Amino acid sequence: METATIWEKCLKAINDKVGGSVFELWFEPIKLKQIKDDHVVVEIPNRFYKEWIEENYSEIIQNAFREQTGQELSVKYRIAEKQDKEIKKFDARINSRRRALRSKGVFLNPKYTFEEFIAGPSNQFAHAAAMKVTEAPGRAYNPFFIYGGVGLGKTHLINAIGNRVIDSMPNFRVLYVPSEQFTNEVVAAIRHDKMGELKDKYRNVDLLLLDDVQFIANKTQTQEEFFHTFNALYEQQKQIVISSDRSPKDISDITDRLKSRFTMGLIADIQLPSVETKMAILFKKAEYQRIRIPQDVAYWLAMKIQSNIRELEGCLIKLAAHSTLTGVPITLDMAKNVLKDFLHDDERPLTVEIIQKIVADFYGIRFQELKTRKRTKEIALPRQIAMYISREHTDLSLNDIGKNFGGKDHATVIYACRQIDKRRNSDESFNRIIESLVKKIKG
Ligand code: ADP
Ligand code: MG
Numbered sequence: 001m002e003t004a005t006i007w008e009k010c011l012k013a014i015n016d017k018v019g020g021s022v023f024e025l026w027f028e029p030i031k032l033k034q035i036k037d038d039h040v041v042v043e044i045p046n047r048f049y050k051e052w053i054e055e056n057y058s059e060i061i062q063n064a065f066r067e068q069t070g071q072e073l074s075v076k077y078r079i080a081e082k083q084d085k086e087i088k089k090f091d092a093r094i095n096s097r098r099r100a101l102r103s104k105g106v107f108l109n110p111k112y113t114f115e116e117f118i119a120g121p122s123n124q125f126a127h128a129a130a131m132k133v134t135e136a137p138g139r140a141y142n143p144f145f146i147y148g149g150v151g152l153g154k155t156h157l158i159n160a161i162g163n164r165v166i167d168s169m170p171n172f173r174v175l176y177v178p179s180e181q182f183t184n185e186v187v188a189a190i191r192h193d194k195m196g197e198l199k200d201k202y203r204n205v206d207l208l209l210l211d212d213v214q215f216i217a218n219k220t221q222t223q224e225e226f227f228h229t230f231n232a233l234y235e236q237q238k239q240i241v242i243s244s245d246r247s248p249k250d251i252s253d254i255t256d257r258l259k260s261r262f263t264m265g266l267i268a269d270i271q272l273p274s275v276e277t278k279m280a281i282l283f284k285k286a287e288y289q290r291i292r293i294p295q296d297v298a299y300w301l302a303m304k305i306q307s308n309i310r311e312l313e314g315c316l317i318k319l320a321a322h323s324t325l326t327g328v329p330i331t332l333d334m335a336k337n338v339l340k341d342f343l344h345d346d347e348r349p350l351t352v353e354i355i356q357k358i359v360a361d362f363y364g365i366r367f368q369e370l371k372t373r374k375r376t377k378e379i380a381l382p383r384q385i386a387m388y389i390s391r392e393h394t395d396l397s398l399n400d401i402g403k404n405f406g407g408k409d410h411a412t413v414i415y416a417c418r419q420i421d422k423r424r425n426s427d428e429s430f431n432r433i434i435e436s437l438v439k440k441i442k443g
Helices: 003-018 020-027 047-056 058-069 085-103 124-135 156-166 177-190 197-201 218-237 254-264 275-289 295-304 308-327 332-343 352-363 366-373 377-393 399-404 409-428 428-442
Strands: 031-035 039-044 074-079 144-148 176-177 207-211 239-244 264-269
Touching: 003 020, 003 031, 003 058, 020 047, 020 308, 020 332, 039 047, 047 058, 047 074, 047 308, 058 074, 124 144, 124 156, 124 239, 124 264, 144 156, 156 176, 156 207, 156 239, 176 177, 176 428, 177 197, 177 207, 177 218, 197 218, 207 218, 218 239, 218 254, 275 295, 275 308, 295 308, 295 332, 308 332, 352 366, 352 377, 352 428, 366 377, 377 399, 377 409, 377 428, 399 409, 409 428
Parallel strands: 039 074, 144 239, 144 264, 176 207, 207 239
Antiparallel strands: 031 039
């Protein structure tokens, strides 16, 4: 097949998946430059695209290539526009730090530092405690447990701890691991009879950062292994930092002895940020990305996006991408226009939380139950519906939607959407229920 034909087919497949305005804004400007044996090079207009595409759509693009060529090709992104010198320098610094960390087996995100973190009333306590932990790891608060909703800065904050400790104590052995990965490693170690290696890896560190611990709920062997890891580290006064999307007592399906370990040190929560904090974060991110965002636009966005900083950032990147591509500066009118499909016509933004609450309400269950692993019919159906509506009416990625439902993976979300879609097509009264739910959520 010719390059042009392959790309056309990929685009069509992508269009079918993401549809309309998302497609026009993010995919139409992309060009396929080269297809090599093991990779393809695609050209995108500028770094905002690169950032946004890599973070949100890289999987969709990769899948499209797989489906069209039958090959597993990695996708490399090339930026068309000439790059700003300062930004190049900055990126080079970040990348070289990332490489240096990786060569030591440390998978911290070098962008997530205290310098880039805005403290405000919603996260002040967690922020201060995190700083304190870096001053005397293993002594001040152990374990340090941070919890809060999706996109509120938990991963950022625990990476900041790791980055700071590595800088101030270069000989400290730091290990950052998302719980999902820890789980995978436990499973692999059991299967290949390599528990010894796993123990070596996790029990010989000075600072262990475990992200999204709610993920190990329901996974007995992982919990068992983590319990012993925890004890081994704790006894040697090694620092343990844990994040979760809810408080220890709200993590169901986790053993009591682990729960009690989690509460032995300090627990800090991150709450929803105030409008002022959101604006401060926006300005910080804008400065970092060299985007000029007027005060009124920042205010409007901060009012609109209630609960998720990642969404807030996403809007900023979208505006920047649009502005650089069209040459139109960011203004309030422009922002309203560009984001109208993402934020919906009425003044109320749709968030997964609102969707969950209204769906749960309708089915007479508590909305937190949608985030559990319960598979009973009473919960499973509303959960699938809420996932489906989130998919249709927010622009979150499948992964992010999954995260909002207690750390489900994207395959679970896809499956849910298919089930609901099927039933809508075959069952008119069910279809009407969905329609009325959507109406309620929007109104
Ligand atoms: P969580 O792990 O809680 O889901 P993340 O740490 O991934 O959230 O944060 C989502 C995004 O929001 C990241 O890009 C992060 O840098 C940003 N963010 C969240 N809170 C803050 C803050 N207080 N200051 C600066 N950036 C923040
Ligand atoms: Mg996180």
